[in-house]
Amino acid sequence: MHSHRKPTSLLQAAAAVSGWLISGCSASIENPGLLPTPPMGFNDWARFQCVINETIFTETADAMVSTGLLAAGYNRINIDDCWQEDTRTEQNTLMWNTTIFPNGLPWLASYLKERGFHFGIYEDAGNVTCGGYPGSYGYEAIDAETFASWGIDYLKVDGCNVSPATEAEYHSIYLAWHEAFTNMSDPLIFSQSAPAYFSKWITGSDNLTDWYTTMDYVPYTGELARHSSDIMVYALNETSWDGVTSPWGSVMQNYGYEIKLARYQVPGYFNDPDFLIADHPALSLDEKRSQFALWASFSAPLIISAWIPELPEDVLSYLKNADLIAVDQDKLAQQATLVSRDDTFDVLTKSLDNGDRLVTVLNTGNYTASTNISVSRIGLVEEILGIKVEYTAKDLWTGKNIVFKDELEITDLPMHATAVYRISLSAILADLVKPTGLIWNDASSNCLTAGSDGQIAFDAFSGTDEQVWQIEPLVGTVSPLSDTSLCLTATNHQAILEPCAVVPINLAQQWDYSVSGYLMNRLTKQCVTESTQSSLGTCQDEIDSQVWALPVGVKVNW
Incomplete structure (x- = not known):
C-alpha cells in the first residue's frame, strides 16, 4: 500500500463472508510449498513511485545479474502501481501503458525469465488503485488469469478505495482473490495488504481488534501480508511521513509493528514489514545494514527498492551477505522475538532449522554502547552435570567465531547498528533450548512483570530478568528468569507466582x-x-487487554 489517503467510498462491494477457515489449495498454510521461504528481489515503488518505465526494469535485471544479487537469491522483479492504462479494454481486461512499456509486459516477462527472474505485478482490492488506475474489484478471476497469461506469477493486492472500509468487506474481497487463485492450475503468489488498513497507522485508533482479526485470516488466504505503514520513499528525507520524520524512524516504526506478530508466521506465510530502502540518502550505512539484519532475523521478505545499477559496493556487500541470507531463508521460518528491551538495546532470538540459535542485538540509542547477554536469556542451559557449557558463536558480519560461557559480550556497538550471532548447538543442546523472552501486550506495550511478593504487574520495558520469561515447551509452565522455581499460576481470577509443582502436574x-x-x-x-482489577478474565474476541506477544518457539494453537 502506498497512499497517504485513507480508503474512500466508490461502489458497494460484495457481501462479507463469515468465518476464516478457508478451503482450497492455493493459500500458504494449506500449501506451504508455493512459497516455502520469504521472497527476495526488487520492487520499484519506494525508489521511483509512479515515475517508471520499461528501461528501469530491464537495467535493474541486468544489474542484478552483473552484481551477483541474482546469484545471492534475489530472483524476483515486481512492478508496483501506475503501470496501467487509465481504463480497461472493451473485454474488461487490464492493459499496460504502452508509452511506459512499449514492448509490452509479456515481452518484459520473457526478458526477465531469460535472465533467471520471476515477474510480479501490483493491483488493488478496490475499484481504483492508490495511484488512481483501474482496480480489480469484481474482476479478480479475470485479472488473475490475465496476469498469468502475461507470464506473471506474483501479485501484490493493495487496499485503497475499498467501500465500505470494514474488516468484513476486506475479508470478502481478499477471499475472492484466494478463490480465484485456487481455481488456477498454477496459482500466483499472493501478497496481501489488508492488515495495514486496520493498523493504527491508518485508523488512528487504539482499538486493534480489527487489525488482529485481519491478521487471523491472511495466513489462510495468501503467502505474505503487509501489516503496517509504508516505508519512507526515496523522494522524502526529513519530511513527515506517516507520523515519522526520518527514514530511520520509518524503519523503526515498521520494525515495531513486525515484532508484535511473530505468532502468525509459519513456513509458507510471512509477515511483511515492507521494502529494503538500500539507497535512501538519509540513512547511514549502519542503519541500512540494521534494516537488512533485522528483516533477515525476522525471515521477512527481502525486497529491495533502490536504483540497483548505482548501488555502491558497501551496500551490495551487505545485501549479498550469505550468512544473513541463510538466516532469512531458513526452512524453519521462525520470526525472531524480543528477549529484552531497555533504553539502549533490543535483544531478539530465534532457533534455526539445524538447531542453531540466533541472537540479534539492535542499538536503538544515539551513542556507541556495550552489553552482555546471559546464556539463560538466549534460551540455553548454563551447565550440564555441574560443568559450564562452552558455546561458539559466529559473528554474521565478520565471519569470526567467538567462544563464551555464561554471557555473550557485545562490545562497542555503534548507534543504530545491529549485531547478529549464530550459536552452533549440538543435537543435545538444541533439544534443551527453552523459549525465553518478553511476554508483552501488543496494544499497550506493557510487559508481564514478576513482583517480589508473588504478584505480577504490567509494566513498561525495563530490561530486567523480572520481565524475561521461560516457557517449558512440554508442560506449558511459565516462569520468570529472575526465579525459575516459581510458575505463573491461575487462582481466584488472578495470575500469581507460586512454587512450580513437580508431581502431580498442576493444571493451574x-x-x-x-x-x-x-x-x-x-x-x-x-x-x-x-487490568487493574484482575489479571485473569473470560477470553473475549481479541480485545486489546488479552492479546500478547510471546517468545518464538512456544507452540501456537491455530
Whole structure:
C-alpha cells in the first residue's frame, strides 16, 4: 500500500463472508510449498513511485545479474502501481501503458525469465488503485488469469478505495482473490495488504481488534501480508511521513509493528514489514545494514527498492551477505522475538532449522554502547552435570567465531547498528533450548512483570530478568528468569507466582498460547488480562487487554 489517503467510498462491494477457515489449495498454510521461504528481489515503488518505465526494469535485471544479487537469491522483479492504462479494454481486461512499456509486459516477462527472474505485478482490492488506475474489484478471476497469461506469477493486492472500509468487506474481497487463485492450475503468489488498513497507522485508533482479526485470516488466504505503514520513499528525507520524520524512524516504526506478530508466521506465510530502502540518502550505512539484519532475523521478505545499477559496493556487500541470507531463508521460518528491551538495546532470538540459535542485538540509542547477554536469556542451559557449557558463536558480519560461557559480550556497538550471532548447538543442546523472552501486550506495550511478593504487574520495558520469561515447551509452565522455581499460576481470577509443582502436574500452572494472542490457563480456561482489577478474565474476541506477544518457539494453537 502506498497512499497517504485513507480508503474512500466508490461502489458497494460484495457481501462479507463469515468465518476464516478457508478451503482450497492455493493459500500458504494449506500449501506451504508455493512459497516455502520469504521472497527476495526488487520492487520499484519506494525508489521511483509512479515515475517508471520499461528501461528501469530491464537495467535493474541486468544489474542484478552483473552484481551477483541474482546469484545471492534475489530472483524476483515486481512492478508496483501506475503501470496501467487509465481504463480497461472493451473485454474488461487490464492493459499496460504502452508509452511506459512499449514492448509490452509479456515481452518484459520473457526478458526477465531469460535472465533467471520471476515477474510480479501490483493491483488493488478496490475499484481504483492508490495511484488512481483501474482496480480489480469484481474482476479478480479475470485479472488473475490475465496476469498469468502475461507470464506473471506474483501479485501484490493493495487496499485503497475499498467501500465500505470494514474488516468484513476486506475479508470478502481478499477471499475472492484466494478463490480465484485456487481455481488456477498454477496459482500466483499472493501478497496481501489488508492488515495495514486496520493498523493504527491508518485508523488512528487504539482499538486493534480489527487489525488482529485481519491478521487471523491472511495466513489462510495468501503467502505474505503487509501489516503496517509504508516505508519512507526515496523522494522524502526529513519530511513527515506517516507520523515519522526520518527514514530511520520509518524503519523503526515498521520494525515495531513486525515484532508484535511473530505468532502468525509459519513456513509458507510471512509477515511483511515492507521494502529494503538500500539507497535512501538519509540513512547511514549502519542503519541500512540494521534494516537488512533485522528483516533477515525476522525471515521477512527481502525486497529491495533502490536504483540497483548505482548501488555502491558497501551496500551490495551487505545485501549479498550469505550468512544473513541463510538466516532469512531458513526452512524453519521462525520470526525472531524480543528477549529484552531497555533504553539502549533490543535483544531478539530465534532457533534455526539445524538447531542453531540466533541472537540479534539492535542499538536503538544515539551513542556507541556495550552489553552482555546471559546464556539463560538466549534460551540455553548454563551447565550440564555441574560443568559450564562452552558455546561458539559466529559473528554474521565478520565471519569470526567467538567462544563464551555464561554471557555473550557485545562490545562497542555503534548507534543504530545491529549485531547478529549464530550459536552452533549440538543435537543435545538444541533439544534443551527453552523459549525465553518478553511476554508483552501488543496494544499497550506493557510487559508481564514478576513482583517480589508473588504478584505480577504490567509494566513498561525495563530490561530486567523480572520481565524475561521461560516457557517449558512440554508442560506449558511459565516462569520468570529472575526465579525459575516459581510458575505463573491461575487462582481466584488472578495470575500469581507460586512454587512450580513437580508431581502431580498442576493444571493451574499450565498455559496455552493461541494465534489470537491469548495466553489461556488450562484449568480455568481464563486468559491473562491487563487490568487493574484482575489479571485473569473470560477470553473475549481479541480485545486489546488479552492479546500478547510471546517468545518464538512456544507452540501456537491455530
